[in-house]
Amino acid sequence: MGAEPRAIPPSPQVNTLLQHSPYQPPSGFNAVQPATHRASTVIFANVAAMRAREWRRKTGYTYGLHGTPTTFTLEARLAEIEGANHALLCPSGLSAIALVNLALLQQGDAVMLPANVYNPSRDMAQRLLCGWGITLQVYNPQDLVATRAAITPSTRLLWLEAPGSVTMEMPDLRGLVALAQQHGLVTAIDNTWGAGLAIKPFALGIGISMQALTKYQSGGADVLMGAVLTRDEALQDKLLDAHMRLGLGVSGDDASLVLRGLHSLHLRYHAHDEAARRVASWLQGRHDVQALLHPAFPSCPGHTHWVRDCSAAAGLFSFTFQPQIPAARVDAFVDALCLFKIGYSWGGPVSLVVPYDVAAMRGASWPYASPLVRLSIGLEDPQDLISDLDQAMRVALG
Numbered sequence: 001m002g003a004e005p006r007a008i009p010p011s012p013q014v015n016t017l018l019q020h021s022p023y024q025p026p027s028g029f030n031a032v033q034p035a036t037h038r039a040s041t042v043i044f045a046n047v048a049a050m051r052a053r054e055w056r057r058k059t060g061y062t063y064g065l066h067g068t069p070t071t072f073t074l075e076a077r078l079a080e081i082e083g084a085n086h087a088l089l090c091p092s093g094l095s096a097i098a099l100v101n102l103a104l105l106q107q108g109d110a111v112m113l114p115a116n117v118y119n120p121s122r123d124m125a126q127r128l129l130c131g132w133g134i135t136l137q138v139y140n141p142q143d144l145v146a147t148r149a150a151i152t153p154s155t156r157l158l159w160l161e162a163p164g165s166v167t168m169e170m171p172d173l174r175g176l177v178a179l180a181q182q183h184g185l186v187t188a189i190d191n192t193w194g195a196g197l198a199i200k201p202f203a204l205g206i207g208i209s210m211q212a213l214t215k216y217q218s219g220g221a222d223v224l225m226g227a228v229l230t231r232d233e234a235l236q237d238k239l240l241d242a243h244m245r246l247g248l249g250v251s252g253d254d255a256s257l258v259l260r261g262l263h264s265l266h267l268r269y270h271a272h273d274e275a276a277r278r279v280a281s282w283l284q285g286r287h288d289v290q291a292l293l294h295p296a297f298p299s300c301p302g303h304t305h306w307v308r309d310c311s312a313a314a315g316l317f318s319f320t321f322q323p324q325i326p327a328a329r330v331d332a333f334v335d336a337l338c339l340f341k342i343g344y345s346w347g348g349p350v351s352l353v354v355p356y357d358v359a360a361m362r363g364a365s366w367p368y369a370s371p372l373v374r375l376s377i378g379l380e381d382p383q384d385l386i387s388d389l390d391q392a393m394r395v396a397l398g
């Protein structure tokens, strides 16, 4: 770190000069945004410095994969937001989930996932982890008694998600953490919805927080990135080890985009929240709507847990139409929307809509007959979004 570059030899050929510009990074220059450093190679001042490099603990710069000033800055900012001691960046939210699993689980262990977990996370457990001798235990996050009964001596890791993906149930995080502590399980939360703002995992005693920065931290619908955060040194050691060995690097350009997004994270998050609650209130009063699944509304399972443990809500929620409205009509409604675009992900500037057949996705325990519609409320004026929903209902439902 901080070593002066070695001198360029006199009169180099042009092809040498092209690689060895006399460029020096500016000193005495300060800007709002940190510089974007792009590096695979990191240059050492001498052989002794190279040999003394400490790559595993990330106490210095050794190789692009092990971090640059740009990625270290983003990790530090994310840790500040959530009150963590450590953060690690991953190339996507899903790879951050993989990092937690691969760092903490071994052959013979079991991992518990909530039934309403982010679906690719369950798929990873079923298609990869199970093949490596790790058992998947699916639990009902709204039922502490059944969850306690499902824990076995080989259970190591309890994943939490608040609220559940797509169906939006808010679990009793405090109850689940207490259960995990009684049984010596590590807890990890997929805290993408909370974005480090609405839910404070470490204040709740959760061991690891994972987030898809792809959503609110980026805010632009143009970056894929994930993060894993902890306060616990022993957990951080395991995570670091796996992070290095798996080669989970992110580019300086992507890290810069997320750093820029962080300046407006708080403003955007609360704007998404307020607009989503206005749209949800309007939907709640429609006779075509059966169930409103937004954690800040009493109709959502686990609403009282949201009141107790969350300081805000994201701009993401779901609803179902009345049971007599068939799937084809729901598809027609989605197709008739103009401002809401059809697409995956959420947390970006443009509102998004996806219809889900939850019964097919999750099995028999789903109480609603009509397909579920999930909305991600963007940064448009909420009244324009309501007008769009209104016209699409008139077109598709009559």
Ligand SMILES: *Cc1c(COP(=O)(O)O)cnc(C)c1O
Pocket: 091, 092, 093, 094, 095, 118, 165, 190, 192, 193, 212, 213, 214, 215, 224, 225, 226, 345
């Ligand atoms: C989007 C998402 C992820 C995965 O993030 P990617 O960056 O798309 O891999 C994980 N968990 C939740 C809850 C998500 O919504």
